[in-house]
Amino acid sequence: MTPELEARSKLIVEHGPNLQKAIAVYDFGSMLSMVIDRQNDIQVELFMVHKSTPEMRGFHRHPDVDTVDTVLYGEIPFYGCGNPKLKAGDSIAIDRMDWHMTGEMPVGATFLSVQQWFGREPNTSLALNWEGKPFSSQHFYLLRKDPSLWVKKTSILKH
Numbered sequence: 001m002t003p004e005l006e007a008r009s010k011l012i013v014e015h016g017p018n019l020q021k022a023i024a025v026y027d028f029g030s031m032l033s034m035v036i037d038r039q040n041d042i043q044v045e046l047f048m049v050h051k052s053t054p055e056m057r058g059f060h061r062h063p064d065v066d067t068v069d070t071v072l073y074g075e076i077p078f079y080g081c082g083n084p085k086l087k088a089g090d091s092i093a094i095d096r097m098d099w100h101m102t103g104e105m106p107v108g109a110t111f112l113s114v115q116q117w118f119g120r121e122p123n124t125s126l127a128l129n130w131e132g133k134p135f136s137s138q139h140f141y142l143l144r145k146d147p148s149l150w151v152k153k154t155s156i157l158k159h
């Protein structure tokens with residue numbers, strides 16, 4: 001995790017992302033995302049998570065992406081990275097090597113993710129640069145459809 005990424009995330013949260021054109025919208029069933037902006041190796045993506053159900057939860061990581069996530073709505077019990085309990089306004093830096101997962105979110109959550117991609121251009125959602133168990137059937141479908149690393153690296157679910 002670079003200090004530059006954390007500084008950039010802070011600036012984007014304080015002053016707002018570039019909203020001139022959304023790049024993509026993803027429907028993961030229990031979560032929606034909108035890729036707001038991409039510039040070189042940096043991507044900004046807004047996530048809206050439905051209130052979680054137990055089968056959604058599982059440790060995962062994003063093997064090519066460092067991200068700083070800032071909670072805009074709701075509360076997120078986080079597992080990994082020191083197990084913080086995040087509330088609106090809180091940020092967390094997640095390194096691409098960090099396994100992590102979220103806990104029960106009774107009202108769901110919204111968070112802004114400012115990402116730095118390594119070794120490949122940002123070309124998809126953070127949730128499709130994924131190593132670990134998928135969190136919904138729609139996520140599973142998109143991971144198989146998308147040119148995702150998950151298919152190549154993960155042995156939890158074989159197809």
Ligand SMILES: [Fe+2]
Pocket residue numbers: 060061062100
């Ligand atoms: Fe994640």
